[in-house]
Each structure stands twice: as structure tokens, then as C-alpha cells.
Amino acid sequence: xxxxxxxxxxxxxxxxxxxxxxxxxxxxxxxxxxxxxxxxxxxxxxxxxxxxxxxxxxxxxxxxxxxxxxxxxxxxxxxxxxxxxxxxxxxxxxxxxxxxxxxxxxxxxxxxxxxxxxxxxxxxxxxxxxxxxxxxxxxxxxxxxxxxxxxxxxxxxxxxxxxxxxxxxxxxxxxxxxxxxxxxxxxxxxxxxxxxxxx
Amino acid sequence: xxxxxxxxxxxxxxxxxxxxxxxxxxxxxxxxxxxxxxxxxxxxxxxxxxxxxxxxxxxxxxxxxxxxxxxxxxxxxxxxxxxxxxxxxxxxxxxxxxxxxxxxxxxxxxxxxxxxxxxxxxxxxxxxxxxxxxxxxxxxxxxxxxxxxxxxxxxxxxxxxxxxxxxxxxxxxxxxxxxxxxxxxxxxxxxxxxxxxxxxxxxxxxxxxxxxxxxxxxxxxxxxxxxxxxxxxxxxxxxxxxxxxxxxxxxxxxxxxxxxxxxxxxxxxxxxxxxxxxxxxxxxxxxxxxxxxxxxxxxxxxxxxxxxxxxxxxxxxxxxxxxxxxxxxxxxxxxxxxxxxxxxxxxxxxxxxxxxxxxxxxxxxxxxxxxxxxxxxxxxxxxxxxxxxxxxxxxxxxxxxxxxxxxxxxxxxxxxxxxxxxxxxxx
Amino acid sequence: xxxxxxxxxxxxxxxxxxxxxxxxxxxxxxxxxxxxxxxxxxxxxxxxxxxxxxxxxxxxxxxxxxxxxxxxxxxxxxxxxxxxxxxxxxxxxxxxxxxxxxxxxxxxxxxxxxxxxxxxxxxxxxxxxxxxxxxxxxxxxxxxxxxxxxxxxxxxxxxxxxxxxxxxxxxxxxxxxxxxxxxxxxxxxxxxxxxxxxxxxxxxxxxxxxxxxxxxxxxxxxxxxxxxxxxxxxxxxxxxxxxxxxxxxxxxxxxxxxxxxxxxxxxxxxxxxxxxxxxxxxxxxxxxxxxxxxxxxxxxxxxxxxxxxxxxxxxxx
Ligand code: NA
Ligand code: NA
Numbered sequence: 039x040x041x042x043x044x045x046x047x048x049x050x051x052x053x054x055x056x057x058x059x060x061x062x063x064x065x066x067x068x069x070x071x072x073x074x075x076x077x078x079x080x081x082x083x084x085x086x087x088x089x090x091x092x093x094x095x096x097x098x099x100x101x102x103x104x105x106x107x108x109x110x111x112x113x114x115x116x117x118x119x120x121x122x123x124x125x126x127x128x129x130x131x132x133x134x135x136x137x138x139x140x141x142x143x144x145x146x147x148x149x150x151x152x153x154x155x156x157x158x159x160x161x162x163x164x165x166x167x168x169x170x171x172x173x174x175x176x177x178x179x180x181x182x183x184x185x186x187x188x189x190x191x192x193x194x195x196x197x198x199x200x201x202x203x204x205x206x207x208x209x210x211x212x213x214x215x216x217x218x219x220x221x222x223x224x225x226x227x228x229x230x231x232x233x234x235x236x237x
Numbered sequence: 238x239x240x241x242x243x244x245x246x247x248x249x250x251x252x253x254x255x256x257x258x259x260x261x262x263x264x265x266x267x268x269x270x271x272x273x274x275x276x277x278x279x280x281x282x283x284x285x286x287x288x289x290x291x292x293x294x295x296x297x298x299x300x301x302x303x304x305x306x307x308x309x310x311x312x313x314x315x316x317x318x319x320x321x322x323x324x325x326x327x328x329x330x331x332x333x334x335x336x337x338x339x340x341x342x343x344x345x346x347x348x349x350x351x352x353x354x355x356x357x358x359x360x361x362x363x364x365x366x367x368x369x370x371x372x373x374x375x376x377x378x379x380x381x382x383x384x385x386x387x388x389x390x391x392x393x394x395x396x397x398x399x400x401x402x403x404x405x406x407x408x409x410x411x412x413x414x415x416x417x418x419x420x421x422x423x424x425x426x427x428x429x430x431x432x433x434x435x436x437x438x439x440x441x442x443x444x445x446x447x448x449x450x451x452x453x454x455x456x457x458x459x460x461x462x463x464x465x466x467x468x469x470x471x472x473x474x475x476x477x478x479x480x481x482x483x484x485x486x487x488x489x490x491x492x493x494x495x496x497x498x499x500x501x502x503x504x505x506x507x508x509x510x511x512x513x514x515x516x517x518x519x520x521x522x523x524x525x526x527x528x529x530x531x532x533x534x535x536x537x538x539x540x541x542x543x544x545x546x547x548x549x550x551x552x553x554x555x556x557x558x559x560x561x562x563x564x565x566x567x568x569x570x571x572x573x574x575x576x577x578x579x580x581x582x583x584x585x586x587x588x589x590x591x592x593x594x595x596x597x598x599x600x601x602x603x604x605x606x607x608x609x610x611x612x613x614x615x616x617x618x619x620x621x622x623x624x625x626x627x628x629x630x631x632x633x634x635x636x637x638x639x640x641x642x643x644x645x646x647x648x649x650x651x652x653x654x655x656x657x658x659x660x661x662x663x664x
Numbered sequence: 665x666x667x668x669x670x671x672x673x674x675x676x677x678x679x680x681x682x683x684x685x686x687x688x689x690x691x692x693x694x695x696x697x698x699x700x701x702x703x704x705x706x707x708x709x710x711x712x713x714x715x716x717x718x719x720x721x722x723x724x725x726x727x728x729x730x731x732x733x734x735x736x737x738x739x740x741x742x743x744x745x746x747x748x749x750x751x752x753x754x755x756x757x758x759x760x761x762x763x764x765x766x767x768x769x770x771x772x773x774x775x776x777x778x779x780x781x782x783x784x785x786x787x788x789x790x791x792x793x794x795x796x797x798x799x800x801x802x803x804x805x806x807x808x809x810x811x812x813x814x815x816x817x818x819x820x821x822x823x824x825x826x827x828x829x830x831x832x833x834x835x836x837x838x839x840x841x842x843x844x845x846x847x848x849x850x851x852x853x854x855x856x857x858x859x860x861x862x863x864x865x866x867x868x869x870x871x872x873x874x875x876x877x878x879x880x881x882x883x884x885x886x887x888x889x890x891x892x893x894x895x896x897x898x899x900x901x902x903x904x905x906x907x908x909x910x911x912x913x914x915x916x917x918x919x920x921x922x923x924x925x926x927x928x929x930x931x932x933x934x935x936x937x938x939x940x941x942x943x944x945x946x947x948x949x950x951x952x953x954x955x956x957x958x959x960x961x962x963x964x965x966x967x968x969x970x971x972x973x974x975x976x977x978x979x980x981x
Contacts, residue, residue: 103291
């Protein structure tokens with residue numbers, strides 16, 4: 039695991055509003071981890087059930103495809119937020135890695151501002167897109183569920199991510215070290231890769 | 238417009254923005270500055286559409302299965318078995334990795350799933366044996382890409398449909414080059430093992446080997462179930478991924494009791510995270526390629542280079558280069574859909590065998606998936622192995638050179654692909 | 665002025681032939697003032713996405729097949745009901761090209777979706793490809809047939825005695841090859857394009873269905889056209905009814921010839937009695953359709969049946 043803020047320096051001296059913010063943040067994190075875990079689990083169960091249904095009971099589950107599509111959208115966009123929180127988004131850091139710490143920090147702030155802004159713009163357009171789907175009353179073919187219900191996680195994910203990047207800016211302005219996200223110091227895992235799974 | 242988009246992407250990329258941003262920003266530039274009156278909501282439509290193809294489910298499912306067995310005992314038992322048989326050979330472990338990637342990739346049809354399923358457990362072993370990390374990662378991602386050439390291959394199906402070529406013939410024609418690449422990689426593994434001074438282990442006794450076989454008996458059920466299930470039509474390659482999750486669960490949680498039931502949600506969570514990190518790039522790439530398509534940029538670039546005057550090999554070279562470049566940035570399927578129709582008339586006019594073109598195109602798709610800046614296997618390797626971008630791509634140049642050499646070989650010596658096809662179909 | 669026309673099918677398909685002929689006419693008649701750009705399948709998205717693109721005005725024209733359009737306008741799925749259209753294709757041409765029921769009844773529904781229904785045309789008989797000989801519903805028992813994810817089609821093949829299995833189009837070839845499914849149903853041009861005949865033993869004509877597509881325009885675009893341009897579009901669409909009808913017939917014949925030459929797949933045409941058994945079972949699908957679409961669906965269904973019948977009577981078939 040990467041070092042977290044809790045290892046680096048302890049809050050304790052956080053002001054009450056920050057503490058409330060931390061609690062809300064923690065609640066979101068819990069929600070995100072549950073969505074990721076159970077999204078993947080249900081995807082597995084759903085797909086396996088269809089294989090058994092088709093082969094043992096001669097009955098294909100007509101909704102398997104749609105449920106999986108819903109889950110993959112859910113996992114991707116809620117995971118987008120979670121990956122930002124954990125600083126796990128893939129970036130080409132070749133140049134960045136060569137810079138001195140103050141420059142890194144400056145670049146990290148620019149990057150977070152830019153990424154956050156893009157996320158909010160995308161959140162706006164996702165909302166618009168969903169609004170259009172709602173207006174046209176589009177439903178999914180097998181289950182007949184309104185399509186916007188299955189896409190609601192797209193704007194939610196973009197907003198969560200936008201907030202994460204905004205928080206990263208705040209953290210970098212306040213803290214001494216360079217932070218890749220609100221809670222994670224920018225450092226690669228230097229533990230021995232020959233032990234453990236590499237995951 | 239092309240210049241602006243490329244400039245925006247390169248600048249954002251080099252500044253170290255998350256990889257989704259250069260792709261999305263380029264799309265935004267298209268919408269905000271070039272497509273007047275076109276609703277930018279389309280970006281969202283395309284992003285969501287990008288992750289919806291049902292076959293993509295195989296990726297998280299194979300990742301999940303691989304996560305479970307790496308946490309448990311099955312992966313170790315299988316690797317033990319392999320080492321007892323090839324540990325004393327120079328480059329044995331590396332060659333095994335390459336062969337496993339080819340096999341697993343061939344069956345699963347997903348290069349990304351292969352990176353996780355084979356690379357996850359084998360990378361630590363290779364590092365322990367003394368291979369460099371750069372070599373290990375590069376070998377994994379490049380050997381995984383052989384998957385695209387060996388049936389069943391979604392890339393070839395899409396090509397067959399768009400080009401009007403026989404999918405059965407394409408499948409057979411891919412096998413020769415696929416195995417040839419595996420052979421080249423194996424030779425390179427042997428050389429790398431020599432130069433990296435990887436020590437060979439003492440040859441294991443048959444008693445030890447027998448013991449390893451017994452321990453690996455149940456884990457050996459994985460390939461049996463996956464291959465058997467697919468080839469008897471019980472499940473599709475996509476569903477095979479979910480079935481391997483079930484088998485991994487039965488082995489590790491029920492039989493070996495090496496993973497606790499309560500650990501499963503945590504493993505699923507980590508799978509979900511990696512899935513999201515990779516899939517958001519698939520989504521962003523789809524929005525980007527829509528922009529390129531809508532603006533008809535490929536037509537503009539290809540128009541006016543006088544392909545109707547060219548010799549067969551020149552046309553094939555241009556095709557190879559176009560697909561190679563395209564697949565560096567965008568998902569291979571999308572590149573095939575956009576570019577194949579553009580080349581089709583020239584291929585027909587020059588009398589080139591569309592099967593040969595299909596193999597060359599699929600090979601470029603394979604190379605592109607492992608080539609910077611936007612190769613999806615690079616993303617997967619970064620997400621799974623948690624190494625910086627540069628570390629992941631450091632070892633790839635020799636592999637890209639080898640694969641490019643095969644492309645050239647296919648152009649000058651088409652029999653490499655067509656021989657098996659001609660035998661099988663009696664041409 | 666440049667208009668964009670997106671297809672659900674690839675370069676060289678029936679839809680492409682339509683778009684190319686449409687383009688040629690529009691460009692000639694407008695004296696080069698209007699150009700038409702054609703985007704074949706996959707370059708701008710899936711069928712569902714194309715309909716959305718047409719609805720929000722990113723493109724002006726798109727093909728939209730009833731299977732997909734049915735999510736927005738349930739009544740259009742009437743075209744998915746087996747044995748509803750005529751065995752006499754001339755009647756199908758007349759009804760699809762100019763049916764008052766469909767065009768007038770559904771116009772407002774299309775408008776609500778931001779679309780204008782310009783035309784409908786058949787692309788050929790839907791033919792079964794199978795790994796065993798099917799001549800009766802009994803032969804279909806325990807038979808996994810791939811159909812599109814449409815409740816109506818699923819119901820239809822259940823009624824035929826088969827075991828309908830959804831599967832993404834791109835996976836059908838390997839699904840057939842590996843025996844995960846036993847058969848599939850598509851028009852001849854698709855069977856040729858996707859090479860399904862390479863991995864199947866029989867092609868079976870049961871006369872149950874024409875594959876139909878629609879051409880839609882963005883509503884605002886169509887509505888806002890100058891009189892001159894509207895006339896240009898309307899007259900071209902009218903001329904195209906005959907053109908595409910001949911073209912699709914010729915394409916399907918050519919493709920069938922190609923299949924015959926490159927494979928020894930056995931071709932079976934069910935006779936009248938055999939078809940009647942399946943047609944009888946298709947009545948259940950009509951019920952399901954009315955259940956799904958209510959009064960307005962029933963109105964469309966009845967009127968369409970009526971129009972086809974009176975055309976058949978007139979033609980003496
Ligand atoms: Na494969
Ligand atoms: Na790529």
C-alpha cells in the first residue's frame with residue numbers, strides 16, 4: 039500500500055469543519071468500496087447463473103446481459119471516484135518524476151485543477167444526457183427499465199471525482215509533501231514485489 | 238484540426254495528467270472549437286457505450302479469478318509444477334510465461350485478462366529467479382497479445398465482417414504467425430536469461446515432480462474447464478471467465494480453505510478498482526475516436542497519397558503503418574471499423590488476398606495494445622503491478638522490433654499466414 | 665451544405681446502396697449545393713446510438729431498425745411479428761413505402777423522439793441457419809437459437825418451440841462454431857457477410873419475416889428545411905422506394921449465389937403446410953404485441969393486417 043496521510047502526519051489538530059468533512063468523505067469511501075466489491079460479485083453470480091440456466095434448465099436468463107451492462111457502468115464510474123481517491127489513475131509520469139518537489143507540487147496542483155474541471159464539465163453533460171433520455175422515455179430492451187436509471191452513476195461518478203481532485207488541490211496547498219490525492223502521498227510502492235501477489 | 242488535437246494530447250500527456258484527460262480533452266476541443274452546433278452530450282453517450290459491450294465482462298471476471306487464486310494456493314501449486322519441470326532449463330521460466338500467456342490469451346480472447354491472470358502470479362516468480370522487472374513486464378504484455386492472432390479472436394471476426402473475408406480462413410491463417418511469434422519470443426527469453434545471468438535451478442527428481450503433479454491436480458482443472466467448456470459449447474469465452482471465478486472460489490475457499498469467505502469482498506473490491514482504472518480509459522478512448530471519425534480525419538490523411546498507383550507491398554506497408562499508428566491511440570476494434578473500409582477498394586484493385594491483410598491488421602492491433610502511449614495492456618500492467626508508466630514500457634522496444642519484423646516478414650513472405658489456410662481449405 | 669447519413673450496416677450493404685443512391689440523387693438535383701457524407705456501421709456507434717445522434721441533430725439521417733427503434737416507439741415492433749407481412753413482396757413494398765397507418769399514426773410518436781420517419785424498406789427474407797433439419801416446431805425442441813434481445817422475438821421463437829438465446833452479434837460466429845448455440849436467424853446478406861454458412865449445415869426458408877429497416881431524419885432539421893430542400897428530400901425518398909426494392913432483391917440473389925458457390929450448405933424451403941404450422945403459433949406473438957403496446961399498438965396491427973390483405977386481394981395472391 040502507498041503511505042497514507044494517517045501514516046505521514048496525524049490530523050488530531052484538524053478543525054471541527056474539517057472533521058465533519060472527513061466523516062462525510064469516509065462515508066463516501068465506504069459506499070464506493072461496497073459498490074466495487076458487490077458490483078463485481080453480482081456480475082460473477084449473474085453470469086454463472088445464466089450458464090447454469092441455459093445448460094441445466096434450458097432457460098437463458100434474458101436479463102443477464104443488461105444487468106452486467108448496468109454493473110459495468112456502475113463499477114467504472116464509481117470506481118473512477120475511488121481510483122482518484124487512492125491516486126491510482128494511470129498517468130505518464132516520466133517527466134514529472136524528474137522534477138524537484140516544489141515543481142512537482144505546482145504541476146500536481148495544475149493537474150488536479152484541470153482534471154477536476156474536466157470532471158465537472160463531464161458531469162454537467164452527463165446530467166444533460168440523462169435528462170434527454172428521461173424526456174424520450176428510453177427503456178432497456180429486456181427488462182424495460184428506464185435507461186437513465188442505469189446511467190445515473192455516470193454523473194455521480196464524475197462529481198465524486200471532481201470533488202476528489204478539488205480536495206487534492208486543497209491538500210497540496212496546505213500540506214508540506216506532494217499529494218497525489220486528498221489522502222495519498224505521491225510515492226510508488228517500493229515493497230518487495232517478489233512477495234505477495236502484486237495486487 | 239488534426240494538428241491541434243495531437244498537440245493538445247501530447248502536452249497533457251507529458252505534463253502527467255491522468256491518461257483519460259488527454260483523450261477527453263482532445264474530444265472536447267473537437268466539440269467546442271470544430272463541430273459547431275453539435276451537442277457535446279455525445280461524448281457521454283460514447284463513453285458509456287464504450288464500456289457496454291458484453292464481451293468486456295471477461296476482463297473483470299478473469300481479474301477476479303486471478304486475484305482469488307493468487308491470494309490462495311492454486312497459482313503457487315501450478316507454478317511449482319512448472320518449475321520442477323523447466324526450472325533447470327535456461328530461460329525455462331520465461332518461456333513458460335510466454336507460452337502460458339499465449340495459451341491463456343488464445344482461449345480467453347482478452348489480452349488484458351491474460352496480463353492479470355498470468356502476469357499476476359508469474360511476475361514474482363520471475364523476479365525471484367533473477368529476471369529484470371522491465372523484461373518480465375514487457376514479456377507478459379507482449380506475449381498476451383499473441384491472443385489476438387489465435388482463434389477465437391474478436392478482432393478477426395470484426396475484420397472478417399467489415400472486409401467481407403472468411404472468418405474461418407482468418408482464424409486458421411492467424412495460427413502460423415502466432416506460433417512463429419511465440420518461437421521468436423522463446424529464443425529471446427533464452428538470450429535474455431543468458432545475458433541477465435539468471436541462474437538455473439538444480440534439476441528436480443522425478444519423486445519431487447510427481448509430488449508437484451499431485452499437488453497441482455486440482456488447479457490443473459482450470460485450463461481443462463476453460464478449454465473444455467468453450468470447445469464443447471457449454472459456455473462462451475466471455476462466460477468462461479465467470480466460470481473460472483466459480484472454480485477459483487470452490488478451490489480456494491471450499492477445498493483448500495486458503496482464502497476465507499470474508500476475504501472475498503475485499504478481493505472483489507480490488508478487482509473492481511483495477512477494472513475501473515482500465516475501463517475509464519476504454520470509455521475516454523471511445524469518445525476520442527468518435528471525434529476522429531466524425532471529423533473524417535482518417536479520410537483526409539489517407540486521401541491524396543496516390544494508393545491506386547502503388548504496388549502490392551507498398552499498399553500492405555501503408556496498411557500496416559496506419560493500423561500500427563491507429564492502434565497506438567485507440568482500441569483495435571474501433572480502428573478496424575474505421576480504417577478497413579477506407580483500404581478495401583485499394584486492396585481489391587491491387588488483387589491482394591484479404592486474408593493476408595486481415596492477419597497483418599490483427600498483428601498491428603496486437604502490437605498496438607502493448608505500445609505507448611495508449612496501449613490498453615500497458616494500462617492494465619500499470620494498474621495491476623503498480624509500477625510507474627516508464628518502468629512498464631522500459632522493456633518493450635525489443636518486443637516491438639520483433640513484432641515489426643514479423644509484419645515485414647508477412648509482407649514479403651505471405652505463406653507464413655496463408656500456408657495453413659491453403660492446406661486446410663484446399664486452395 | 666453538408667448532410668450526414670449514418671448506417672447500421674457496413675460498406676457494400678443494402679443500406680449502403682440506399683445511402684449511396686440517395687446521396688447521388690440529392691447531390692445531382694441540388695446542383696452540388698448539398699453534399700451527403702455517409703458513415704457506415706461502427707464509425708459513429710451502435711444502432712441505438714445512431715438513433716440518438718439523429719434525434720439530437722449531430723447527424724441528419726440514420727437507418728434505424730425496428731428492433732432498436734422499438735425501445736423508443738414500441739408500436740414499430742409490429743414489423744417484428746412473424747407471418748404478418750405478405751408473402752407477396754410487391755405488397756410489402758407498397759405497404760412499407762406508403763402505408764397511411766404507419767406514417768400518419770406514428771408521425772407524432774417519432775416527432776416526440778425528435779425524429780421524422782422518412783421511409784421503410786425490406787432488406788430480404790429472414791432465413792434460419794441451423795445444425796439440424798427443422799421443418800416443424802417439434803424439431804425445434806431443445807434447440808438454442810440466437811435472436812436479438814427483443815421480448816417480441818424471444819416470444820416468437822418460444823412459440824415456435826425453440827429455446828431463444830440472446831448473444832451479441834459479434835459472438836454468433838464462434839457461438840455456432842463451438843456449438844454454444846444451434847442456429848440463428850438473419851437475412852441472407854447478413855448470413856453471407858458474417859459467414860454463418862461456414863459453420864452451419866442448413867439454411868431454412870420459413871417465410872416468417874422480412875428484415876425491415878427505417879430511415880429517419882432529425883425532426884428539427886426536416887421541419888426547418890426550405891420548401892425547395894424539403895421537396896428535394898421528399899421526392900428522392902419517393903423515387904428510392906422502387907430503386908431499393910430492386911437493389912435488395914438483386915443483392916440477396918447475388919449473396920445467395922455466393923453462398924451456393926463457396927459452401928455445400930443444404931437449402932430447405934418449407935412448404936405451405938409446414939409454414940402454416942409456424943404461422944398458427946405466431947398468433948401468440950400478436951397477443952404479446954398488443955399486451956406490450958396497448959390500444960395504439962392494436963390499432964396499428966389491425967390496420968396493417970387490413971392493408972396487406974386488401975393489397976393481396978387486389979394482386980390476386
Ligand atoms: Na484468441
Ligand atoms: Na491501443
